[in-house]
Structure formats: structure tokens, C-alpha cells
Amino acid sequence: SVTDDTSENTIQVELCQNELWHAFHNLGTEMIITKTGRRMFPAIRVKLHGLDPGYKYSVSLEFSQMDKQKYRYVYHSSKWMVSGLGDEMIRDQIYRHPDSPADGAVLESQIVSFERIKLTNNDSPKYGQISLLSMQRFVPRIHVHQISGDGIKVRHFVASFPQTSFTAVTAYQNQEITKLKIARNPFAKGFREAGKNRS
Amino acid sequence: SVTDDTSENTIQVELCQNELWHAFHNLGTEMIITKTGRRMFPAIRVKLHGLDPGYKYSVSLEFSQMDKQKYRYVYHSSKWMVSGLGDEMIRDQIYRHPDSPADGAVLESQIVSFERIKLTNNDSPKYGQISLLSMQRFVPRIHVHQISGDGIKVRHFVASFPQTSFTAVTAYQNQEITKLKIARNPFAKGFREAGKNRS
DNA sequence: ATGTTTCCACCTAGGTGAAAACTT
């Protein structure tokens, strides 16, 4: 498992769009996983603080299983119930942010957005994809590796935010989640309402 | 000016889509420059050979003025004529390929494509843009910098291909160039011919 | 029954040349 940062200078990771994440978390966030890979919405976007400006850092995203259980959504009660023992996840999957490694000063000056990561239910994920398990729960974790001049990792910091946890699904279960995705994701409009945006 | 590589191991730079470049060169290539920046078509795409697999290299694109003259296109003779003395170019503009610096082994295994570079006639080019001068001639040059562990440039190699030279314009002059751009660039279709691709 | 896959209409995002408007 992961060792935390032990030095006196602490790295801070700030989650962007915190209100949006909480809105989804209140309904029980679901993320679609497909064979070809699907983006996350909302995307994990973070702001880093406390980096050493002259050192290089690699920033990565990883998904930790919240438990070993499988869930199902019960429509008449609008609740998630445990439906049995979950499967074992593929080990050691990590998505390195394509703009990293980069200097601490550069990374701190911008928002690190993981919008291009794709979630899949394929057993052999392609480059840029992370393979998850349908009907199981995950929490994203941000890893920050400090790298010395010769490429050796000298420090390692991990952060995670409970409000970004989600259930992986191949089709949305809770229609309130679907509505919120359509309302907030510019790519998602579903079927047009009568008389709106028509030419 | 630029120093050439002097070591025994020579770096080779191979231009991709050579036939396409020659087709344009035969007509006298023109590249549109705009305030907001315009991509090059064809794009400069190269394959690198002879790199040291363990060293890091930075690959960049730069535009060298072919002469200090300004040209105009004479329609009735379909020829470019000198029309006077050109302007001075903004110095030291260089576009580093976004995937570099990278290890020699990584760079050699893929095509280095400069498709995202944008050419502009703006005096203060934004990030990712190179400012050129309308009605003047340029030849792209590929720079390969070998970088040591502590970031110092230890070797420098330059390559250029005469068939990629062009005249920068704000509107196409030679209609044969326009036709070839429309024929070969998937984004450029101009006005549809009657009865084609219609629903 | 329940969950997965495929296909598709509908979007966003952005790269084209043509034409018109503008500048000098």
C-alpha cells in the first residue's frame, strides 16, 4: 500500500468544482464504463500547493476499491443494496497526467485536469484507460511523486476526496443522476425538449 | 546562426509525406497566416534516426527567412515577382514539440508531428503560434537538442527540407494551390459540387 | 430478470476556404 509524505513540507491538493462534486455525491455518483472507454463527468481537477519549485513531479490518478462488495440499485426504494461479493480488481493500474512530469513551479501555476482519462470495463485496458468493475464502488486517489534529477522517486504523496467516490455502471441506475449529468455536462443533452434549440 | 552536429554519430531526420510536399512545392506552396493563427497544411511530420536511446532530446520547429524580399503574385502570368524589400522578422521564435523533451528511444519509435503549430501575422504571437510576414518566403527547420541529466544542452542538430518552403499569405494567390489544399486537406472542402455529398 | 453491448441522433469543439467588408 501507499506511504504518506513524511517530510516537514506538506503538499496540499485542492479539489476543483467541489460544489459540483457534492451535488453528484448527494445523489450517489455513477460513472459509465464502456468497452471503448468513457470519460468521467465531473472530471477530477486539482490545484497543487507546497511543491518545491525546482523539483520535478509526476501527478497520477488511481482508483481504489471502497469495498469488496457488488451493489444493485433497487428502483422502488431508490436505494443501493449489497448484492453479493465483488470481483478482484486488476492490480497496479495508474494514469499519469500527460503534462507531467513537470517542474513544481509549472504544476502549481495551472489546474491539473484529468478530463482525458477513460474508464472501461475491458479486461485489457488500452493506453489512457483504466479498467474498473461494474456495480462496484471506487474512490479516485491523486498521487504526487517528486522525482530527482536521475529519475528516482524521492517523495510520494497521496490525496483522496470522499465526495468523488462513485459506483461504476454500464448504464445509469438512478434517473436523478442522469438528469444532473444532462444538466451539467455540455456534451450530454439527451433528447431535446419540445420547442427548445430547434431551427 | 546554427552550429551543426560534429560528432561521429549522425542524427538523421526523415520528412514524412514527401510526395505530398513535392506536389505543393511544384505549384509554389502558400501558407495562410491569420490573427488567430492557422495550421500548416501539409503539416511538418518527421521520423528521427540515430538518437542515443538513453539521452533526452528536445525537437523544435523554426522558420528561416529565405530572403529579405517581398513578393506579389501576378495573375496574368501566374508567376511570383519580387515587389520590394521585405520586413524584419521577429527574432528567436521557436516552437518546441509538446511531446519533447523525451528519451531518444521514445522519439525514434514514433512520428513527430508538428500539426498543432499555428502561423500568425500577429506581432505578439500567443503560445503555440509563430509570427511570420505576409508575402515573404520561409523554410521550416527542425532542431534536435540533446539534453544531459541536469538540463544542459550537449548537442544540437538542424535539418531542413527545400520542398517544405512556402510563401506566407493572408489569402491564397494561386488557385491551383487552393484546389490542391481542398483536394488533400480533410477539413477543407470549400463549396460543394452539385449532387455530391448531399442528403 | 438483470446487466451488457451496439448503434445512433444530438451535441461540443474546432479546422477549412469563400465572400464580403474593411483598410491603406
Add this chain to the structure above:
DNA sequence: AAGTTTTCACCTAGGTGGAAACAT
């Protein structure tokens, strides 16, 4: 007259949820 800027219809490219087909 000659070159520049703006706008726009028309494309490519690719991210959505819905529905139907499929699998178990």
C-alpha cells in the same frame, strides 16, 4: 488597386444518453 480582417457555411473529430438488441 492591393492586401487584410471578419464572418460564415461546411466540414472533421469526438463526447453524450437513449433505445434496441443481445447475453446470462
